[in-house]
Every structure is written in structure tokens, then in C-alpha cells.
Amino acid sequence: MVGTGMMYCNKERRKVVCQVKEKKGIVLVIVMGALVVISVLALVALIFFTQRARMTLRKTTKAKLKFAAYAGVVDALEKLRRGAVTFPTLGSPTSYTLPEKINGYNVEVTIKIKGDASSSLPCPTTVPSDYCVFSTVY
Secondary structure (H helix, E strand, O other): OOHHHHHHHHOOOHHHHHHHHHHHHHHHHHHHHHHHHHHHHHHHHHHHHHHHHHHHHHHHHHHHHHHHHHHHHEEOOOOOOOOOOOOOEEOOOOEEEEEEEEEEEEEHHHHHHEOOOOOOOOOOOOOOOOOEEEEEEE
16 A cells, blocks of 8 residues: 555655655554554453462462361360360261351361271371361361
8 A cells, every 4th residue: 555655646746745644654553563562561461460369369268278277176176175075085086067167168177086097087196196186177
């Protein structure tokens, strides 16, 4: 299209008018290039911030789960200290669920006696205390 305009300009118009038309074409190309660059930068920023948001969500969820499980362990240790829970015997662990949700999750606590390997949560004989406390968050 620029070549056609040049031929038209050379034949019927003055040289100054032709130069202005050529510059309009160059400006259009520069503006289109700038739009492409800005679009690419915006896309990169969008991807970056989306990944950061997902990572933050994962980290906060992981922290909530960790502290909910820790609350279950602390509750079990406190009940054992006060004698407020039935002490487990070999083959029959003591299990209960915390009455309130912690961080939006239910917490199930299982207390087993040392050496009890009766289920998927074994309490080996090598543990330093008489009991094992397991806290499951769901």
C-alpha cells in the first residue's frame, strides 16, 4: 500500500504530501508494535500475579492444616495430663473428635499406647513416651 501511495504521490502531488503519508504508515507500525509489547507485558504480569495468589492460598491452607493438627495434639496432651480421657490399652486406642472446628477443619485425635501397631497409625516401642498422639485433620 505504501508503494501504491508513492506512485500516486510522485505523479500528482507534491513531495511534502508524500512524505507525510509515508510517516503516517511508519507511526501506525510503531503504535502497533507498542501495543503488542504492552499486551505481552500485561499478560506476563497477569500470569505472575495469578501464580502468586495460588501460592499464597496454598501456603495459608497448609498453615491452617498444620495448626489445626497441632491443636489436636495439644488437646490430647492436656487431657492426658488432667486424666480427662480414657487411657488406651494395647489394641484399643482412644479416639475422639474435637467438639469445634479449628480453622474450618474437623480434627480427630487418636491416642495409642507404646508398642501398639494394630492399625495404620503404629506407635513403635522406640518412642520416648508411654503414648503416641495422632491428630488427623479433615
